Amino acid sequence: MEDASSFRRLIGRLIYLTNTRPNITYVVQHLSQFVVALTSAHQQVVVQILKYIKGSPGVGIFLSAVSKIHLKGISDFDWASCIDTKRTITGYAMYIGDSLISWKSKKQATVSRSSSEVEYRALACTICELQ
Template sequence: MWPLKYFLGIECARSSTGVVLCQRKYALEILQEAGLTGCKPASTPLPPGHGLAMSTSALIQDPSKYRRLVGRLIYLTITRPDMAYSVYLLSQFMHEPRVDHINAAMRVLRYLKGHPGQGILLRADSNLQLMAYCDSDWATCPLSRKSVSGYFVMLGCSPISWKIKKQTTVSRSSAEAEYRAMADTCYEIQRLKGYAATVRMRSL
């Protein structure tokens, strides 16, 4: 078989430095479908203090368009960890999207316009040491008072796993929210180590 170059919307470029994975063509298709190929780029996906959870703006007449857009953005986060939080936030309103939510989604697309070819680099000189970073935002949801956890795992200098999600229970303090975030991160590290051990056994 020929070396991999394009698979399911993911572009693969090889060099002596390593392998670059991006979804530039897929990102441009999203912008074209939304009619924003000529828009002015935004510097950040979402502004601070957006208040989307408490929005009282009018409901969107055709929610299917919002759901399709957010669904495509979710797939884009395979190679775009910089957009993971904003897409996670937008995905919470798919059952009842409002005008403020679609405007925020358009802001994310404007950010995407400025960096359509950004992706991740899997370095050839990376060591096999796992490094993980995690954080939490205590009681960030104004409706449920639940905290948000996030982690970012690297194999040497290469990013391999990241996730942002709302915690399942309400934490009574910021310290408790941090411990829950660390627990989720430790679980992910153990999962990756188990997967690596399975691959190693199969190769013997």
């Protein structure tokens, strides 16, 4: 690309948008790793993200004013799903009642040898956040 500054600004705006749209967090984070060496494939992915956002205006975080106050955590993992590093992507979401209050999606620091090891690491991360 000749002028990457507009792409960088757009990625910055998408990063800001992930505060209320956690469903695009992983893709935007992955794109932000390529702001120095952009290709046309990256531009196409950004266009797809923008089309998705335009087509789903009601999707986002809903903070309920009327719900029972109970703490709930959900954990998930995708074993060796990163095609570049073969690392596992883990994630969790924390709720108070029906309202999402905290979430995280991250590649694990090490390559895991089994799905049991991955599940243990993901649950340990989730329990730490709950505490």
